[in-house]
Amino acid sequence: MFHMTDQFSYASLFEPRSIAFIGASTNPAKWGFNILHHILRGEYAGTIYPINPQGGNWLGRPIYKSLQDVPRPIDLAVIIVPKETVADALRQCRDAGIYAAIVVTAGFAETGPEGKALEQDIVSVARQNGIRLVGPNTMGLYSAYPSRLQAVMTASQFTQGSVALVSQSGNLGTSIADRLIRRKIGISRLISSGNEADLTVEDYLDYLETDEKTRIICLYVEGVRDGKRFVNTIRRLAALKPVILLKGGTGSIGAAAAQSHTGALAGSYAVFRGIGRQTNMILADTIDEMVDIAGLLLSQPEIKGRRIGIVTQGGGLGVLSADLCEAAGLEVPPLNERVVAMLDAFLPPFWSRRNPVDLIAPGKVSMITDSTAALLAHADLDAIVLLGLGYMTSRATRWLESAVLPNPVMEEPARRMIEGEMELVDLIARQIQEFNKPILPVIDAVGFDQPGEVNLVRRLDKMGVMAYASPEQAIRALAKVATYYEKRR
């Protein structure tokens, strides 16, 4: 007998060569318009067949009246039709030899008993016909390789990369993805798992385990169906690749809301924390922290211990950073005599002679990079947090903008200042490689807004080094990553 289930493969979902888009709409207010637009805008490399019984055309592209009219083979169906007709659409898929479907349509288990019955119907139809489903009630799926499939509700501008994101909430998926993209962290796959009527978060994790394009996995979970399987999956996966979890429903009201939202029972946070301890899964406290951690894992070498050097251009930031390290369980060890003597040779007489190394206002860029080099080579430190970048560029930019200063006079010194700080970040990027230890550049929030070419954050981005907007963000992420590597060793 022919085994229908054998027809499905994850390649149909993540590497489809052709897609039937069932429920194409020419009305910009409809998801049937927007998701189609996002797929086309994303320069999907395969062939897409818009389908709507009314036919016509989608801004010049023909709309097929029926799936029957579409040339075969078709790897994947994206379904965005009224909920009562989803089961029928799945039957048509079977007839067309399609075994993978993304069901965007909502109004199922998340709406109550009636919707739940309808959901069971579509699952039955799918199972009978060997079709595997994403969703229903999913925000969609993005797959960077090989086909740049952007079958998502969100208007996000995806970029290819190596972070995968599985989310039990569509808008959280959007929120995390947008932050990753904003911080120039590319995405390999994004899956909004929706109601998980068929494929579940555990299934997607199985796929990502062997997905060579994925180096890091970000996970937003409210609850899981099969706790034992989830633990086993995470155990295997976290041994191979970093898994960063953000848990929704950690409080009683949030848990109740989660149940109403995806129909899943939210697991207690204590249980998830336990899984984290057992399996080396990293637990993020906030959406932003998840992104900070992912960026650190991607952009820096392994941190081999908890001994942190703090290098600052001003006292207060050094003090706060030492506080933060201590609170996060990182060490800020004293400097040995040899290193103090080395730094004495080139630093101004008033430098702090301790860790945090307060350079005060260093006159030359080389004072900063000579300090980081001496610390990494001779101070038995595992990483450096480098504070106060951007001051020079900011001052020079004001010179150039100033109505008070005659521009020709200031152009040359401004150029030298800006180039000095650019050279500094280039050297920092090189030292990370040379010493094979993390150096976390902290550029004040305002430096992220610096326009154009002189933006140090963008310059570091290009060299694959993530900058942090505050010492808090850098140090909290660093502590979690240090623990991750410690457990892995």
Added chain:
Amino acid sequence: MFHMTDQFSYASLFEPRSIAFIGASTNPAKWGFNILHHILRGEYAGTIYPINPQGGNWLGRPIYKSLQDVPRPIDLAVIIVPKETVADALRQCRDAGIYAAIVVTAGFAETGPEGKALEQDIVSVARQNGIRLVGPNTMGLYSAYPSRLQAVMTASQFTQGSVALVSQSGNLGTSIADRLIRRKIGISRLISSGNEADLTVEDYLDYLETDEKTRIICLYVEGVRDGKRFVNTIRRLAALKPVILLKGGTGSIGAAAAQSHTGALAGSYAVFRGIGRQTNMILADTIDEMVDIAGLLLSQPEIKGRRIGIVTQGGGLGVLSADLCEAAGLEVPPLNERVVAMLDAFLPPFWSRRNPVDLIAPGKVSMITDSTAALLAHADLDAIVLLGLGYMTSRATRWLESAVLPNPVMEEPARRMIEGEMELVDLIARQIQEFNKPILPVIDAVGFDQPGEVNLVRRLDKMGVMAYASPEQAIRALAKVATYYEKRR
């Protein structure tokens, strides 16, 4: 006998009609250049006299060779000369009838015993002559009213407003100021207190207590000299105006670094937390939280209880926000039947029917504002956190940018979408006034980058309503502000 100390007044510091800038430099690498530039660039409304024994001119403005040559009266001296000559500069001030000085020069108590002796010398000279000092080792002072005095090292672009900032660290002062400015929160006064050889943080707080231009006080403190006076000052002050404290040196290494940095013994954090409990001072955990709290206090009405309504356009953000409220000690009460019935009348059938109110993807802007209005009028809530703004603008912007869509077709619907969301934020700003309750708009981080006129964050800024980039930021600030008002009542 003539009492020298009677000559000093805070008006000389914060409202000087004329300034002697002792140590003007024509070298852009020197602070004697940059601080003078910042004063001139800030359009200081009084008269400034650059002074340097070498004379010459500062980009066309005459430099006086000596303070003796400068027309009188002079209210304030800004001193940035080599540390050995500061005492002499102060004697010249006495001769010129100047009783207030900002000593930017560093190299005093913060550098060790020798510097400490030198600092005692300048304090003696000042005391003998009735001069009061800011610093030494100060980053400077900004005073918005009436004279827009920007006598600071930082190249920040100050804007006038009602938040005062006293910082025992220059770079923390810069960091906080830049964040306030970036979030369109204007500053009334900024004082970097430096080594506090004469005037201390307690003195500045005394001044701010009666300063009518200051509504809110942000404070970065590492340690205080006179604990009893500090407590009494804060007790009086916090009863009048919100005081937000960020404490440096909460850990042992940070405390040691603080001592090396400003020469002050860092007080234990437990003591400061105790002061906070006794006096209704608000304790911020991070630089960003300080700014979030200040913005909330300025831009929203008093929150009269802890009962929070969460309105969201997607489930996950609602779940996380409920978790955050619970963790922060805020309530997310259930909705009463009447409100559920009211919302039933206009919301799509699948809305959550609970708090968090999940509108799913609302088809019309009025669904959101009708919901917030119903909740504020009839649900016995004290504030609303409004999640998921910016999606419509983001989608419409993509339509207009899209290479796939023929622009003329999409211009009209895009314009309608963008206008719809603008109308939404306008209505929200009006509802805050109408119901006299806080509504905190959360616009995802990426929405902050939205260019030009369609930026909802900027639009809210103009209406004096601060937007938050994440639910965490909004809710943590809201909890601290709720406690502040609770204690004040």
